[in-house]
Amino acid sequence: MSNRGNTMAPDTITSCHILWSTQSGRAKACARRAARILREQTHIQLLNGMGCPFDDVSFVKFVPLVPPSSLLIMFVSTTGDGEHCDSIKQTWKALLQKSLSAFEQPIPTFALFCLGDRAYGPQFCAAGRKLAVRLLQLGMKSACEVGYGDDNTPNGGVFWDLDVWLEGQLLPICPKKPVVNAYEELSTIPIPYRVHTGEEPKQPSNGIDEWRQDRFFQSYREYFSQSCPISAYEYNSLTQRIDSEGKLGDKTPLLGTITVNERITTVDWEQDTRHIRISIHSDESVLVDKDTIDVMTGECASKLPYQAGDVASILPFNSEKVVAQFLAVLPDTLSTLVDTPIRIESDDELMGNQYTKWPQLCTLRGWLTYCADIQSLPEREDLRALSRYCSPSHGASKEQAEKLSSLSETSQSALYADYILREKRSWADVLYDFESLRSSDSKLTLEALLMLLPRMRPREFSIASSPTADQRRTHDNVPVAEHATSGSFSVELCVAIVEGTTRLGRQYHGLCSNFLSRLIPSEVGRPQVVLWIRPGSFTKLPIGIDSSHSFETPILCVGAGTGVAPMRSLLLERNAVWKHAHRSITRQDQRDKNASNPEDNILVFGCRSQSADYYYKNEWETLQHDGMMRLLPAFSRDQVAKVYVQKVLAEADGRNLISSHILDRSGGVYIAGGPKMARAVREEIVKALTPKVGDEKRANRLLAQLQRAGKFSVEAWS
Numbered sequence: 001m002s003n004r005g006n007t008m009a010p011d012t013i014t015s016c017h018i019l020w021s022t023q024s025g026r027a028k029a030c031a032r033r034a035a036r037i038l039r040e041q042t043h044i045q046l047l048n049g050m051g052c053p054f055d056d057v058s059f060v061k062f063v064p065l066v067p068p069s070s071l072l073i074m075f076v077s078t079t080g081d082g083e084h085c086d087s088i089k090q091t092w093k094a095l096l097q098k099s100l101s102a103f104e105q106p107i108p109t110f111a112l113f114c115l116g117d118r119a120y121g122p123q124f125c126a127a128g129r130k131l132a133v134r135l136l137q138l139g140m141k142s143a144c145e146v147g148y149g150d151d152n153t154p155n156g157g158v159f160w161d162l163d164v165w166l167e168g169q170l171l172p173i174c175p176k177k178p179v180v181n182a183y184e185e186l187s188t189i190p191i192p193y194r195v196h197t198g199e200e201p202k203q204p205s206n207g208i209d210e211w212r213q214d215r216f217f218q219s220y221r222e223y224f225s226q227s228c229p230i231s232a233y234e235y236n237s238l239t240q241r242i243d244s245e246g247k248l249g250d251k252t253p254l255l256g257t258i259t260v261n262e263r264i265t266t267v268d269w270e271q272d273t274r275h276i277r278i279s280i281h282s283d284e285s286v287l288v289d290k291d292t293i294d295v296m297t298g299e300c301a302s303k304l305p306y307q308a309g310d311v312a313s314i315l316p317f318n319s320e321k322v323v324a325q326f327l328a329v330l331p332d333t334l335s336t337l338v339d340t341p342i343r344i345e346s347d348d349e350l351m352g353n354q355y356t357k358w359p360q361l362c363t364l365r366g367w368l369t370y371c372a373d374i375q376s377l378p379e380r381e382d383l384r385a386l387s388r389y390c391s392p393s394h395g396a397s398k399e400q401a402e403k404l405s406s407l408s409e410t411s412q413s414a415l416y417a418d419y420i421l422r423e424k425r426s427w428a429d430v431l432y433d434f435e436s437l438r439s440s441d442s443k444l445t446l447e448a449l450l451m452l453l454p455r456m457r458p459r460e461f462s463i464a465s466s467p468t469a470d471q472r473r474t475h476d477n478v479p480v481a482e483h484a485t486s487g488s489f490s491v492e493l494c495v496a497i498v499e500g501t502t503r504l505g506r507q508y509h510g511l512c513s514n515f516l517s518r519l520i521p522s523e524v525g526r527p528q529v530v531l532w533i534r535p536g537s538f539t540k541l542p543i544g545i546d547s548s549h550s551f552e553t554p555i556l557c558v559g560a561g562t563g564v565a566p567m568r569s570l571l572l573e574r575n576a577v578w579k580h581a582h583r584s585i586t587r588q589d590q591r592d593k594n595a596s597n598p599e600d601n602i603l604v605f606g607c608r609s610q611s612a613d614y615y616y617k618n619e620w621e622t623l624q625h626d627g628m629m630r631l632l633p634a635f636s637r638d639q640v641a642k643v644y645v646q647k648v649l650a651e652a653d654g655r656n657l658i659s660s661h662i663l664d665r666s667g668g669v670y671i672a673g674g675p676k677m678a679r680a681v682r683e684e685i686v687k688a689l690t691p692k693v694g695d696e697k698r699a700n701r702l703l704a705q706l707q708r709a710g711k712f713s714v715e716a717w718s
């Protein structure tokens, strides 16, 4: 496929719409940068400002309404294993309808920039590429070459690639205007917020976190709901799951308490990894709806609270220390407000989707703790925006404003990468370094901070526990009547705590893993965590865990490091369901009658050292001893030559395991962990299948078929 449809003459394009699909925000940031550059350097009219998510417009109906002189500029990220992000899923579904015929001409052309990570191999930018193919099939034309942004490109990742694409592809097809210093004055930027202080009296916190205090709770709850992942499940007030995935809307988050937070690597080991259990409780003040209880069994009639393979999206909070460091670099006029309740009013018209709807009532300290992502690294556009707030009377103001602004230029990408990316400089670091931003007459008002700082977004963790085992445990320990009314459940996570040191010796910490590591197990009913649960790549596999009795599909799970989390969920779930279905058979009987076959549940687990980071060792060994699974460990550093999961898998059973599992036993293969590992395992599978099915092409085709049938799936994260 040639990805260039036709090159437009610069004067034929007069306007554009910008659309993006993103999981973690980079595609939106690319859209923002492109919009700013188009505004400054071209005569193109930006019809929807810096753009909106695909699913905000009804794409199929929208395209024929757009005049051909308008350009559709699209930024599309890939997630999962070559999948589309949540914010384009409805559009993608509509575009795939068989009944959809080609758009009637004339229609607008498109310019597409895809975001991805080359470590995903053949799935690099798969979502964007699939979209391009489909749009071309539907008769749309590409106005310029498709752009590809890779997270690993030196000096800025996708943003470096974006600049190259803008310069080489997009800008040449747009009517240029002479570049004057089009740099926006502060006074020309409409402020969408009004902050009212002093209206609400201060009250003692009584040691309760601000977001849980009665007077603020509703305000925070509404704010948190906006961070809900699109596919999150909905729960009723008894924490019973009441919908299937895919129902849109801002869903109230679940509130959880940490009941277990244990280090599962040895104390002297380089990596601190935690086994964390979060207990989720209902709002006990709500009365039980008797209809939801099965009168015969006393059990809740609703489905399991979550499914094996699901993912927990957790909203992190900043630590007291980080907030104090940030407050210390704010102008005095702001830092003195710190514990005063503030009311934030927002102008919906000015907000568009460009700004965040913050909680209506909070304090500056609360906002910095629960809402603003002050530990994130400011993007180049942020530095440019910040430059407008330097104090006019500070001696270095002009120089510092120019420096901040120039760091956003394409030509200064290497400097930006050195200063921000490599040294992981956060907003607080930048405010500290550029002192004209924080001097007493700085223009940095509270309203400006509300405009500038990004909001905290949830981080995702594969759930490591089995919902059936959890429910059985709860039933065994809690009297039936009490359980039926509480609706409570728990989820377990396996979390590697991220920390490191930059080249210049600055320490950095992963936001959410460190937030979780700090939480001390507490009494159930004192929420510490705000979360949602949504389906993951391994939810709803055809492997017999929802139909209780069918274990016809043997599974081969490959998990390296914390990639073992979803595998634990699947294996424990199969074990719990199996046990429930065979509860009259004793252990001895099981072995005698060979009632379960260990080959039905194979785990290839990879870690560095058998004695230091062998997660859940005892559980695997017990299951293996009971004949419920087969374990193939790979300890990469326990011998001179490195041994990884792909090698163990390839060599097992005289190099026959892969082919006999897939071809003879019709088994499913599931892989979780880093993208490089996932790619290497996939390559070994193709290598093993090739001689059996004829050639490599057929082997790849077979894997694609298995993937469509839910018998091959990958969950990879960097």
Ligand SMILES: Cc1cc2nc3c(=O)[nH]c(=O)nc-3n(C[C@H](O)[C@H](O)[C@H](O)COP(=O)(O)O)c2cc1C
Pocket: 021, 022, 023, 024, 025, 026, 027, 028, 077, 078, 079, 080, 081, 082, 083, 085, 115, 116, 117, 118, 120, 123, 124, 125, 126, 151, 158, 716, 717, 718
């Ligand atoms: C869970 C996960 C899965 C991903 N899967 C892919 C993939 O299959 N192919 C790819 O090219 N990039 C993949 N990526 C990389 C993202 O596309 C890349 O990081 C991108 O810059 C993120 O953009 P966003 O912030 O707009 O979501 C994945 C990233 C994550 C976190």
